[in-house]
Amino acid sequence: MGSTPLPSTRPTRADAARNYDLLVTAAREAFAEHGTDTSLEEIARRAGVGIGTLYRRFPNRIALLEAVYIDEIQSVCDRAYGFAEKLEPFDALAAWLRSFVGYGVSKKSLAGELTAALGKDSPFFQSCKVNVQEAGQLLLDKAKASGDVRPELELMDIMRLVGGITMGRDMEPEEANRLLDIVLCGLRPARS
Amino acid sequence: MGSTPLPSTRPTRADAARNYDLLVTAAREAFAEHGTDTSLEEIARRAGVGIGTLYRRFPNRIALLEAVYIDEIQSVCDRAYGFAEKLEPFDALAAWLRSFVGYGVSKKSLAGELTAALGKDSPFFQSCKVNVQEAGQLLLDKAKASGDVRPELELMDIMRLVGGITMGRDMEPEEANRLLDIVLCGLRPARS
DNA sequence: TACAATACGGAGGCACCCTCCGCTTTATCA
């Protein structure tokens, strides 16, 4: 999450930075709890901040959604680097992919509203994609290097597969995990 | 909790029936022009009807969307039977499938809002599906009987393929038609 | 400490969804 990245003439005031974080946190929690259509008034209330403060920071609803989404993307990337450090190559990749499944609900509706507003190929999504790809590529390359994943596989194909799993409506986490297991098996080289 | 003892249900009044049609027509046009989020006030205005009249007929926004959607499904089915009468079997099937492509824009957002509200497997969608399947099956069976389509093909697979074409974002009609041509070729029996 | 830049907060404008209820139109029946 982190403070506002604004290297401008004067340093950001302490209260402003604090409120920024409060708002993004409140928004993320509210979206997870009550869905993407939570009112901005409710979010400002949760953050203990006036509605005017919210709107100075985020000129409209979409801007707030963007901030929360970027926050989520960041944590997806962070998880990748965390797993890469602590787990064996294949397990790290598996854990990362598994962490996608089930967290889809609020993120899916977030992504849905954002694509509706910005377009799927907007610069915003492009840049999110780049970051996730970079993190995923690290995991995949390590797993290939250790011989646990077939070298000819492409990251984007794997992510599309896993993305397809999370997109299924009314998908039980258990069912999704079974599908994911199949995909994970499919990544391994043929036994000799 | 008796059924009404009076058998004399009065017929729908002429003005009521007229206004119903006016509203559905206005809604369909407005959705096609300005998207699914057109306000109900705007639709009532277009239909030349008070907002109260709209709400008596359609207790909420979803009900109106349903009516328009059913209307579209009906016309999809009608087209199928029309083509079946006027065209050769394969051409009829092809024309019907082609009529899907390009009309996806407003229908897609309609279906999107409806699934969000009702669920993909709601009775409403089930019944829509049944009707479309019945119409499509007629076309497919005729095309199979005339030897223009391989007998082992399933209607649902074909419809999923074509549905997939229309789902692509930013798909040019021209591009969609090319993809459809490939699918249509794929339906024909292997040449001897 | 004093002052200017910056931030805060909520009242209020506008649009939308939906309800309520007094007035109008229609179908029926003597």
Added chain:
DNA sequence: TGATAAAGCGGAGGGTGCCTCCGTATTGTA
């Protein structure tokens, strides 16, 4: 045909949501 009840009509207004504006409070600097 004309009277009458049932059915339908329409729009004011309540509730809520998004967003703007501006007077007041806070913060960093000299």
